[in-house]
Amino acid sequence: MHRWIGLCAIGVGLFAPVTQAQTRFEWPADTADVTRYTTAEECLAASERAKQALESWGPVWADTLQLTPERATAPLPAPLVETARRCGARFAAATAPVIDFAPLMELFLLAGRDADAATIVRRRLAAIPATALRERAAVLDSALNGYVTVPFGNPGLTNAQPVRLEAAESLLVDRARVPDTLLGVQDRIRPVWMLLRAARRAGDTARAERVAKRFLELGARLSSAERRTEWGEISRLLTYFALSMQHERALLDSLRHGTAGYVALRRGDWSKATGERGVAFRMPVGQPAATIEGDFWFGAGTPDSGIARSSKGKVALVVFVEHGCIDPSMNCWPAYASLRRLAARFPALAITLVARTRGYFSAMAPPPPEQEANALRQWWQEFHHLPGALAVTSTTFFRLDAPDRRRVDRPTANETHYSFGRTFGADPGMALLVDRNGIVIEVGRLGGGAYDFPDVEEHLAQLIDILLSRPASVS
C-alpha cells in the first residue's frame, strides 16, 4: 500500500555499478556474530533474530501446532539456544549488574542456565528494601512471567521453551506475603492465573489443581466492591474456570453417566463463581441449543447435517465465524487449525459454522448477499478447509442518517438464540458443544486468549470423546 513511499524513499544509489546489483538481493547470513554484543539486551535481540530466521524458512501455518502437553515442554530451536548460550557466556549470575535482572533472566533461561536465572532472581529480591512490598511483588511477577511465558510472543506459531513450573510455583509462596490491599485486582489474580494456565497447558494436572485452589482462595478474598469492577468480572469468570479445572475428572465422569448430573455440577460451579441463580443465570451449559438458521447453506450434508435443521441425534459443534477473520491481520488461524484437528479426530462430530453477511468481502465491490456468502464459503471452506456445514444469514440492517451513513446490522436469529445473556454473546470464534439431545454441554473460544479457558481444544476433545462413546441410551 505504501509502495510509493518506498519508491520515493529509495536512497541515492542510482548509479551503482552493475556488479553490485547482482549481490544486492542475496539473503543475509543468519549466523549470529555475537562477538560485538556487550549487553544482555543485545544478546536477547540476537537470539530473537536467530529465531526469526528459522521461522521465516519454516512452514508458516501448517496444522502442526499440536495442542499437546509435549508442545509446552518441547526444546527451543538449537540455533536460538546456541546464540543465547554463546552471547550470554560473558555474564556471570553472581556478578552481573542486578539492574539487568529482567533481560539476564530471560537470556539465562534461553541458554538453559536455570540455576543462574534463579541466582539473578534471588539477588534482585535481596536488593529490595524489606518495606518495599509493591516492588517485591513486581519483581516476583516479572520472574514468574519469565518462568511460564513463551519467549518472544506467540505460543501458537513457535516451539515453546520448557516452562519452569516448579520454579514459578515456588515464587507464589513469597508472593502471598504481599498484602492484598497493596495491589489491584488484576495484579493479584494475574500471576496465579498465568501459572494455572501454564500448568494446565503443560498437562501437569496435579499442579494445576493445587494452583487452582490457590486461585479460588484469592477470588474468595475479593471485596464486593472489587467484584463489581471490570477485573472483578474477569476474576469471576476465571474462578469458574478454576473450579472446573479443580474437579475436571469428576465432571468428565458425570458426563459419562448422563448430561443432567454434569449440567448440575457445571451450574453449581457457575453459581459459586458468580453468585448467579434463577432467571439471571447466564451460563448456557444445560440450555437447549436452537436450530441454526441460514439463508445460504454450504458444505457436505447440508442443510440436514448436525443441528442445521434438527438438534436431535448428533453430537454437534456450533462455531460462530466472523468477517474480522477474513482480514489476514486478524489472527484467527490457530482457531481454524483447532477446528480442523477436531474434525479429523472425530469424524462423527457434526460441525456447523455460523456466519452472516456484512455487505463486503475483502476488496470486492459491495456484493449482493449470495455473492458474499459464496465468497465466505470460498474463504473458509476452500482456502481454510474448515470442516462441516456453513450457514450464512443474509443480515438485515439500517443506515445512520447522512452524513454518517454507517451500516448498523441487526442481530441475526442465530445470534439472538445463542446469546444466553451478556457474558456469552455470540462472539466470533465462540464454539458450543451440543449433545445428541440438543443440550449445550460446553461453550468456549477456539484459539482463546490469555483469559480464556486454557487449551479449549483439548478440553472439548475430552468432552466430545465422551459424548460420542456414550451409549445412545444415556441422556
Add this chain to the structure above:
Amino acid sequence: MSAHMDRLIRLTDSQRMLLREECERITQRVRSFARGGGDTDVKVASWWHGELRWARNRVSLAGDRRNGGVSVRRVLRGAGGEANTNQLDDVSLEAAVRAAERAARLNITYPQDFQLPAPPFEYPRTAIWSDATYDQTAPARGEAARALIDPAESARMLSAGYLQVSGATVSHFPDTGPALYAATTMAQCSMTVRDPRGTGSGWAGLSSYDLARIDAPALARRALEKCLASRNPVAVEPGRYTVILEPQAVHDLVGTMVTALGRQAPELNAAGPFFAGRDDALDLNRSKLGLKVVDERISIGHDPSDPALGIVPFDLSDEPYRKVTWIDRGVLTELSDPRGYALHTRNDNLGYPNSGAYRMSGGTASIDEMIRSTKRGLLVTRFSNVGVLDENSLLMSGFTRDGLWLIENGQITKAVKNFHFTESPLFVLNSIEQLGEPVPVFSPSAPAVVPPLKARDFSFTSLADAI
C-alpha cells in the same frame, strides 16, 4: 559502451524524470523477467530536485538531485512478495524480480482471487505541471536568488532562504484497471530577513506547482519590510488577545486540523477532535458529522480540479481524490476514510482520501480594515514549532515568529516580543470576528488557500525569547 551505462548517462544528463513511455517500457521489461507464472505488479517512480539555499546573504548550497525507483510485486499461487530497486538496468531489474519471487515463496498463500481488484475509478484532471518550474535551470535559480538577496543586503540586513523547483512522476500500469501516470512539479520559495543585531526578523514564503505564480521580488520586499518593522520589540503582558492572523498563521493552525479530518479516530478509537460521544443504544462511537463545529462563515473543502489546489489525482492505493466539502458553513459534513474502511462500515465502494490540500472560505475584509476595527490586539505573521498538546481538543502550542505587532485604537503601534501560545484551531474558528480574502500560502506538502482572519481571545501564555 553498454546499454546500462547509456541508460545512466541519459538519466543524468538529459533527462530528469521518466516519461510515461519509459515507465511503460520498464514495466514491460520487469514483466518479461518474471518466471513461474503468477502476476507481476510494477510501480515506477522518479523525482528531481533543483535547489538553492542561502544564509547570511551568501549561497550555501546549490544542486540538482534526482532518483528513481521500481517496486516489483510478484504473486505466485496466491502468495505475494515485493522488492524495490532504483537501478534500471536489466541485471538489476531481473535481480529485483527474483528477490520478489523468493519473498513470495516464503509468504502466506492466499486464494488466487481473494484480493479481488477494486472497481475502475474516475480520476480528476488536476493542474500539477508547469513548464516554468521544470525549465528553471541552475543558473536561473542563481539569478533568482540574487534578486531575493539584494534588497536585504542593500538594506544591510541578513537574509536566509530556500528556493526549490522539483518534479516527480509516478506510474502504475496494472494488468487490470486503468493505467496511471502523473507528472507533477512543485516550486517553493521561503526566506527570512533578520536585523544583524538580532532585534528583528521578517519572513515570507509561497509554494505552487507553477513557479510563475510565485512573485519572488514581492516575497523579498515583504520579508524585508517585516524585518524592518519588527525591530526593537517591546514586551507586553501575555494573556488573551484579539488577534489578526495573516493567512500563513491561519494555515499553521488549520492545516493540522485538516489532516485530522478522518473517520477512523472518532468511530474506531473514540478519539480525536471530531469524536462526539458513545452511542450506547447502538453500541457505536459517534463522530461530530452533521454537527456545527466552527463559525458558520467557515467552509473547508478540496476540489482537485481547482487550479490553486492541484495534487496528484490518486493516493498510495491508486484511489482517486474526489471533490469534497469537509466543513460546510460551520457544519462537519464529511470525514476522510480509505476505501477499505468505507467498504466495511458503509459498504461504499469509494472512500474520501485526505490529501491535506484545502481551500478555506473567507470574507471581504482586508487586513488594514481588520486593524482599523481593533481597539487592542496583535497582528501575527506566522507560528513556529507548532505541536499538538491534546489530540481531542486539538490544543496546540508553539510560538509566534518573524513579526508580531501590537494594535492599539485601530493602528499598529509597536513591534512586540514573541509569545508562546496555547490554543486550538477549533476555538479560534469559533471566535472569528472578520475574515479576509483567501490566498495561497506556503505549504509544499499539500497546497492550501487560506484567508486572514481576526479572532477574539487568542491565548498567549508566556513571552518567548525567539526573534
